[in-house]
Amino acid sequence: MTRCGARKAxxxxxxxxxxxxxxxxxxxxxxxxxxxxxxADLEAGTAAAARRAKVPPLTxxxxxxxxxxxxxPARFTGVDIGTEVVLSYxxxxxxxxxxxxxxxxxxxxxxxxxxxxxxxxxxxxxxxKAIVPFEAQEMHEVLLRVVAPVQYGAQPNLGLYSRPDGxxxxxxxxxxxxxIAEARAAQEEAIPMAVKDMVYVCESMYEAGADxxxxxxxxxxxxxxxxxxxxxxxxxxxxxxxMGIEVGMxxxxxxxxxxxxxxxxxxxxxxxPREQMKLVARAGATIFGPVVNVNAGKSCAWNIARxxxxxxxxxxxxxIPIHMNVGMGVGAVCMTKYPPVxxxxxxxxxxxxxxxxxxx
Amino acid sequence: xxxxxxxxxxxxxxxxxxxxxxxDLSDPVIMNEVREKLGFGRITTFEISHPTQPVAIxxxxxxxxxxxxxxxxxxxxxxxxxxxGSST
Numbered sequence: 001m002t003r004c005g006a007r008k009a010x011x012x013x014x015x016x017x018x019x020x021x022x023x024x025x026x027x028x029x030x031x032x033x034x035x036x037x038x039x040a041d042l043e044a045g046t047a048a049a050a051r052r053a054k055v056p057p058l059t060x061x062x063x064x065x066x067x068x069x070x071x072x073p074a075r076f077t078g079v080d081i082g083t084e085v086v087l088s089y090x091x092x093x094x095x096x097x098x099x100x101x102x103x104x105x106x107x108x109x110x111x112x113x114x115x116x117x118x119x120x121x122x123x124x125x126x127x128x129k130a131i132v133p134f135e136a137q138e139m140h141e142v143l144l145r146v147v148a149p150v151q152y153g154a155q156p157n158l159g160l161y162s163r164p165d166g167x168x169x170x171x172x173x174x175x176x177x178x179x180i181a182e183a184r185a186a187q188e189e190a191i192p193m194a195v196k197d198m199v200y201v202c203e204s205m206y207e208a209g210a211d212x213x214x215x216x217x218x219x220x221x222x223x224x225x226x227x228x229x230x231x232x233x234x235x236x237x238x239x240x241x242x243m244g245i246e247v248g249m250x251x252x253x254x255x256x257x258x259x260x261x262x263x264x265x266x267x268x269x270x271x272x273p274r275e276q277m278k279l280v281a282r283a284g285a286t287i288f289g290p291v292v293n294v295n296a297g298k299s300c301a302w303n304i305a306r307x308x309x310x311x312x313x314x315x316x317x318x319x320i321p322i323h324m325n326v327g328m329g330v331g332a333v334c335m336t337k338y339p340p341v342x343x344x345x346x347x348x349x350x351x352x353x354x355x356x357x358x359x360x
Numbered sequence: 361x362x363x364x365x366x367x368x369x370x371x372x373x374x375x376x377x378x379x380x381x382x383x384d385l386s387d388p389v390i391m392n393e394v395r396e397k398l399g400f401g402r403i404t405t406f407e408i409s410h411p412t413q414p415v416a417i418x419x420x421x422x423x424x425x426x427x428x429x430x431x432x433x434x435x436x437x438x439x440x441x442x443x444x445g446s447s448t
Contacts, residue, residue, distance in 0.1 A: 082383030085367060109403050115361065143433040144417045147401040149361055150433075209433035212361050242430050244361035286364035320364040358367035 021073050024343045026303050027296040028336035035071045038301045042066050045298070045305030053252075053272050053310045062354050063305070069346050069353075070301040076345045079352045086359035088115040088246065088287065088323050090153050090216045093142075095121075101142050108148045114359070117153040117214055118142055124157035126166070129197045136208040143209045151246065152205040153214035156198060156232070158225035161190035168193075171257060187224035187258045191231070198232035203239050212244025212286070219276075220250035222257025223268035226276075230263045230283045237284030247280045248289030248325055249273070252310055273314035281320045287359070290314055291325045296335045300343050304332035307347075308354045321358035324351045363429070377427050398426055 020032035033041075042063050050057040058066070069077060079085070093104040093116060100118060107113040118139055120128050128135055135152070142150055162170040168190045171183035202213045213236065219226035233245055254276065256269030263279055271279070273290040280288045292307035307324075315322050329335035332347040351357050365373065371382040378398070384390045395402050401419030402410065414422055417437055424431040 082386065084386040088361075109405075144437075146416055147419045147423070151361075206432065207436075209436040211432055242362055242432060246361070281364075286361055318366070321361075321366055321370075358370075 021071055022342075023070060024300045024334055024340060025296070026294045026298050026300060026332075026334055028334035028338075028340065028343070030340075031299070033299065033301075035067065038070050038299070039063070039067050041299045041302040042070070042305040045302035046309045048302075049306040049309035055272070055274075055309060055313050058305060058309055058312070058354070062308070065353060066301070066305060066308070066350055069350055070304065075342050077342075077349050078345060079349050083352060085352050085357060086114045086321070086323070087112075088151070088214075088359050089113050089117050090214055090248065091119070092116045093118050100138060101145060104142055104146055104150070108146050113148060115149045115151060115212075116146065117151045118210075119153040123153070123155055123216070124160055125154045125194070125198045125201050126157065126160045128154050128201050132201055132204045135201075136204045139205055139208040139210050149211035149244065151212040151214045151244065152201070152210050153216050154198075154201065155217040155220060156194055156215055156225050156229045157217070158187070158190050158194050158221040158228055161193050162186060166190065166193075175257070184258050184260065187222075187261075191224055191228045194225075194228040195232045195235065198228070199235045199239070202232070202236045202243070206236075206240040206243050210243070212246060214246040214248060215285075216246075216248045216289075217250040218247050219254050219268075222255040223261050224258045226254050226268050226271075227261045227263050230279055233280070233283040233285050244287065245285040246287035246289060246323065247283075247285045248323075249276060249291040252290070252292045273311050274317055277314045277318055277320075277322070281318075285320060287321045287323050288314075288318065289323045289325050291330050292332075294329045294332060294335050296329075300332050300334065300346065304347055304350045307332045308350060311351075311355055311357075315355040315357055318358075322355070323359035324355065324357045326351060326360045362432075374427060398422055400426075 018034035018036060020034055022030055023033050025031055046057040092107040093100045096103055104116045107116045139152060160166055162168050169186040171186045174183035205213060215229050218229040236245060254268050254271040259269050261268055264282060266279060277288045290311045292310050294303050325331050326333055326347050328339055333339045334343050348360055371385055375382045375385055378394055399414040399419060399422040401415050420431050420434050424434045
């Protein structure tokens with residue numbers, strides 16, 4: 001691999017037999033690798049995922065296809081004509097250019113977004129609770145001005161219910177002290193508070209006319225966070241039968257910050273995307289967004305092989321649409337503020353071609 | 361997004377309702393004509409204006425009607441503006 005200039009070994013410059021192809025590392029750095037090196041990274045990525053998530057590795061045919069995608073020097077790549085998927089967006093409409101309303105119109109009219117998402121910059125349900133009338137009014141106004149379906153997005157963010165931001169003891173402080181029972185009790189105390197806030201916000205948006213809600217970055221605070229999300233989804237489905245409900249994850253693996261909480265008889269700690277999807281679908285969600293985190297020290301080729309391997313069983317068994325998270329630091333897109341289009345388009349195409357996802 | 365329908369089934373449903381093939385749904389040339397004909401709303405700029413055609417919430421009434429799917433904002437609009445009117 002050449003990061004800059006010619007490759008050297010032992011102070012002696014090599015004469016490469018293969019052409020070097022510009023490609024990316026997980027941190028966004030442009031490097032030059034041979035087709036053989038890219039192939040080796042793809043094999044290592046799928047092997048690492050198979051070992052870690054206990055799922056089958058990608059097939060020879062799938063690895064060859066990924067090699068075609070990542071072994072190309074093209075700036076941009078795309079799916080075959082006719083196999084386009086739905087692009088749902090978190091983070092659209094946040095006064096990037098103009099007002100939130102105008103930003104959403106720009107996403108629809110200029111960017112061709114298939115769905116758009118209103119949200120508050122704080123992006124968690126708890127702070128939104130206090131300003132719901134204003135947010136719902138904005139949703140109402142937006143819906144009059146756009147054609148694309150509009151979601152309201154926010155994070156469950158169970159951590160906000162612990163001190164100093166919330167009323168319950170901080171389990172992240174208790175756990176390192178070995179006060180496990182207290183840490184678990186604190187999380188259990190926070191769950192109903194979070195559920196109540198999420199249901200309140202979602203129902204308010206539904207009454208304003210929203211097409212859907214997006215529980216974004218779910219399980220960020222671990223298994224209790226995921227449980228709160230699932231309970232909220234069940235209640236929102238009961239109260240808002242025609243509402244679209246998207247659950248996007250925060251990581252590939254549900255962290256066991258509590259370790260014992262269950263939903264529907266399933267222990268949540270340690271769940272991988274396939275099992276996450278099953279619970280999310282059973283709870284009543286209509287879209288699931290799996291996440292696979294990026295290893296910034298590995299190439300994008302390594303990361304895409306790993307991501308596809310982990311999510312493939314989920315996509316194959318899905319009963320609801322799968323919208324893979326493909327963005328900064330997830331889904332084999334570089335961990336950088338300005339993801340290069342070469343990396344984004346390769347990851348997007350790979351997810352569609354290999355996983356047959358319904359959207360991104 | 362409200363039906364939980366996977367993409368191949370969703371594309372087939374919409375294409376059938378619109379009288380096109382599933383690949384046509386992502387063809388901007390074909391869909392520009394389809395959207396104009398059915399009043400689904402199109403991109404508007406200073407240079408490309410169609411002031412007599414449906415936009416925004418107006419277009420969503422037509423989409424809900426043609427696709428046969430309930431659209432929350434359309435139902436709310438109907439209820440808030442003309443009770444007893446269309447509740448598509």
